Amino acid sequence: MYRETIRNGRSTPTFSESVGEGSETIVRFLGGPPNIRIAKFISSLPEQAQDDTNGLLVVTILTHQRWTNATKLAPIAQRDAPAAQSTLLRLAADEVGLIEPTSRTASRLYPDYRLRATAIAALGPALSYQTRSASDRNRKIVDHVREYDSINNATIQRLFDVDVYTSRDILQELVGQEILVRTSVQTRGTAVRYGKGPHFPTSRHRNVISDDQP
Numbered sequence: 001m002y003r004e005t006i007r008n009g010r011s012t013p014t015f016s017e018s019v020g021e022g023s024e025t026i027v028r029f030l031g032g033p034p035n036i037r038i039a040k041f042i043s044s045l046p047e048q049a050q051d052d053t054n055g056l057l058v059v060t061i062l063t064h065q066r067w068t069n070a071t072k073l074a075p076i077a078q079r080d081a082p083a084a085q086s087t088l089l090r091l092a093a094d095e096v097g098l099i100e101p102t103s104r105t106a107s108r109l110y111p112d113y114r115l116r117a118t119a120i121a122a123l124g125p126a127l128s129y130q131t132r133s134a135s136d137r138n139r140k141i142v143d144h145v146r147e148y149d150s151i152n153n154a155t156i157q158r159l160f161d162v163d164v165y166t167s168r169d170i171l172q173e174l175v176g177q178e179i180l181v182r183t184s185v186q187t188r189g190t191a192v193r194y195g196k197g198p199h200f201p202t203s204r205h206r207n208v209i210s211d212d213q214p
Helices: 002-007 036-043 053-062 070-077 081-092 117-126 131-148 153-160 164-176
Strands: 014-017 025-028 099-101 113-115 180-182 193-196
Touching: 036 053, 036 117, 053 070, 053 081, 053 113, 070 081, 081 099, 081 113, 113 117, 117 164, 131 153, 131 164, 131 193, 153 164, 164 180, 164 193
Parallel strands: none
Antiparallel strands: 014 025, 099 113, 180 193
């Protein structure tokens, strides 16, 4: 039930128990159209990942929050923490390449996992935490590139007060969308520069007000 619901881009059903004599389990399905973007993304995953109910639960969780871990996943998947960690490790393996441990927690027994940049780019507005903040962030990046012709990892760290890894993910997402392209010969490090890509937004009209205008 969960697997097919998630694969079709619909909200997962909720379960509750009625109180009183002859208690029974109540299953509620949320209405509304399916999220085509999520369904399309799941259909692009390897077949074993599409058939992995616990893995699809992770996809659902990470469309609503930025990270999860085995401790949080265990009660949702009705598994113990080691089994939940095994699910996360499968999704983090290169064969699937869906998630990655955060640098801050990578050495823990149960690290926090987030979507990889390629998954974020593919899901886009399907991520509830991504749409507004990413739109504002991307607009600032576009404005910066319009003014200075390029941007790098270090600049994004300063603009948004993020670490080098988050900055890297932001750049990879925009490169994946062809908004930015690498313009420097250098291919590694925070100094790699990025400029306008094929899908870079066209310049919009702006009113210019001179300093001596009232």
